[in-house]
Amino acid sequence: MDIDRIDGAECLDELDWRIVAALQISPRAGVAEVGRILGEHERAVARRVQRLLDTGAMRCTAEYDPLLCGLGRTLHLRLRTAASCPESGTAGLAARPEVLNVAAVAGGSGHLWCELLVDSRSSLYSLAAEGLPGLPGVEVLGSHLTLRTFRNESEWHVPVLTEEEAKRLRASLVQPLPGPAQPYDLTPGDTRVADALRRNARVSLTELAAELGFSTATAGRRLTALLERRVLRLRTAVDPVLLGRPVHARVRLEVHPAGIETVGTTLAAAPDVRFCAAVTGRYNLLMDVCVADEAKLYGFVVGTLGGLPHVLGSDLEMVRRLPPPPGTPS
Numbered sequence: 049m050d051i052d053r054i055d056g057a058e059c060l061d062e063l064d065w066r067i068v069a070a071l072q073i074s075p076r077a078g079v080a081e082v083g084r085i086l087g088e089h090e091r092a093v094a095r096r097v098q099r100l101l102d103t104g105a106m107r108c109t110a111e112y113d114p115l116l117c118g119l120g121r122t123l124h125l126r127l128r129t130a131a132s133c134p135e136s137g138t139a140g141l142a143a144r145p146e147v148l149n150v151a152a153v154a155g156g157s158g159h160l161w162c163e164l165l166v167d168s169r170s171s172l173y174s175l176a177a178e179g180l181p182g183l184p185g186v187e188v189l190g191s192h193l194t195l196r197t198f199r200n201e202s203e204w205h206v207p208v209l210t211e212e213e214a215k216r217l218r219a220s221l222v223q224p225l226p227g228p229a230q231p232y233d234l235t236p237g238d239t240r241v242a243d244a245l246r247r248n249a250r251v252s253l254t255e256l257a258a259e260l261g262f263s264t265a266t267a268g269r270r271l272t273a274l275l276e277r278r279v280l281r282l283r284t285a286v287d288p289v290l291l292g293r294p295v296h297a298r299v300r301l302e303v304h305p306a307g308i309e310t311v312g313t314t315l316a317a318a319p320d321v322r323f324c325a326a327v328t329g330r331y332n333l334l335m336d337v338c339v340a341d342e343a344k345l346y347g348f349v350v351g352t353l354g355g356l357p358h359v360l361g362s363d364l365e366m367v368r369r370l371p372p373p374p375g376t377p378s
Contacts, residue, residue: 060100060105060290060291062208063088063092063096064096064100065206065208065291065292066086066208066209067082067086067088067093067096067097067100068100068106068205068206068284068286068291069205069206069207069208069209070082070085070086070209070213070217071097071106071108071284072204072205072206072283072284072286073205073209073214073217073218073221074217074218074220074221075108075249075250075282075283075284076108076249076250076282077217077220079093079094079097081220082097082217085213085216085217086209086213100286105286105287105290106284106285106286107284107285107286108248108249108250108282108283108284108285109245109246109247109248109249109282109283109284109285110242110245110246110249110280110281110282110283111202111246111280111281111283112242112279112280112281113229113278113279113280113281114165115231116229116230116231116232116277116278116279117231117232117234117279118231118233119165119167120165120166120167120168121165121166121172121193121194122148122163122164122165122166122193122194123163123164123165123166123172123191123192123193123194124161124162124163124191124192124193124194124327124334125161125162125163125164125180125188125190125191125192126159126160126161126188126189126190126191126192127141127159127160127161127162127186127187127188127189128158128159128160128186128187128189129158129159129160129185129186129187130158130185130186141160141162141180141183141186144164146164146165146166146167147162147163147164148163148164148165149162149163150162151296151298151367151368152367152368153298153365153366153367154365154366154367154368159189159365161298161365161367172193190329191328191329192327192328192329192331192334193327193328194325194326194327195325195326195327195328196312196325196326197324197325197326198312198313198315198316198324198325198326199315199316199321199322199323199324199325200281200323200325201283201285201322201323201336202281202282202283203281204321204322204323206286206288206291206293207319207320222271222272222275222276223276224275224276224277224278225276225277225278229277229278229279230277232277232279234279237260237262237270238270238273238274238279240260241256241260241267241270241271241274242274242280244256244259244260245271245280245282249282249283249284253267253268253271256271288322288338292340293338293339293340294340294341295338295339295340295341295342295344295345295366296336296337296338296366296367296368297336297337297338297339297345297364297365297366297367298334298335298336298364298365298367299334299335299336299337299353299362299363299364300331300333300334300362300363300364301331301332301333301334301335301353301359301361301362302330302331302332302333302359302360302361302362303332303333303358303359303360304358304360305332306358307357307358307359308326308332308333308358310357310358311333311356311357311358311359312324312325312326312333314356315333315335315352315356318348318352320337320338320339320344320348320352321335321336321337322335322336322337322338323335323336324336331361331363336367349364
């Protein structure tokens with residue numbers, strides 16, 4: 049399989065992109081199903097999936113919805129470090145277990161974005177007022193508490209499939225229970241299932257049952273229950289650079305309260321938007337955009353953002369994701 053390179057990173061070919069997109073929509077889809085929907089031979093799909101997994105280009109994992117599970121709330125911090133090099137200045141930050149990801153802002157010496165999980169309201173207030181304990185060289189420039197997520201990264205897929213292909217892939221997914229998602233207390237058995245899926249979301253029910261000492265039927269019921277209740281999300285994680293989208297921007301929007309739901313829902317449906325959430329602060333809508341080049345980013349700003357009502361102001365920063373903490377998806 050021939051692989052190009054973009055900015056020193058491998059870039060997968062078009063069939064790889066299509067296979068990745070299929071598994072981003074349905075991370076547990078079998079290679080036969082993927083091949084049938086994409087019109088490719090099962091063996092060719094199997095070889096490519098295994099190669100993507102073996103090389104680490106693709107990782108199939110799972111993640112909790114922290115609010116539904118009672119694990120805490122997500123907070124986005126805009127930071128400044130004393131070090132001119134974010135990689136050296138934030139090693140301690142990236143290693144902290146509550147940190148979900150760190151992104152360096154291009155053009156801002158030591159400027160970063162950090163998303164972390166906050167387990168109590170007292171911690172939430174102290175972080176905003178006093179900064180991060182144990183990291184005296186890190187200054188908090190601003191904090192945004194997530195109020196409502198319109199799209200998380202597990203729901204994004206590279207837009208290379210037809211509508212019919214995407215529809216067929218979604219048809220086999222576990223459907224959520226009707227109505228708003230409710231808080232759920234994880235049992236020890238739930239946690240064991242979730243931990244196994246976090247290590248490998250494509251593990252078969254037979255393997256999952258053998259690993260955990262359940263029957264295959266019990267393993268299937270526990271997995272289905274977690275997905276139906278939306279406390280667990282399956283995710284196929286791939287660096288967008290490998291998908292031909294090396295340009296990554298963090299966009300903050302100031303939106304009139306009457307338009308937050310409309311604007312957030314609209315942006316969540318945009319193929320270039322990888323993440324979108326309503327947050328606290330003057331800039332009350334936060335999103336990540338990844339595109340092929342700066343011309344595409346300009347087109348997004350003018351064509352997509354420029355046509356939205358209710359937007360009162362905006363701020364855009366070019367960012368580069370730093371290595372995630374061990375064990376977390378990229």
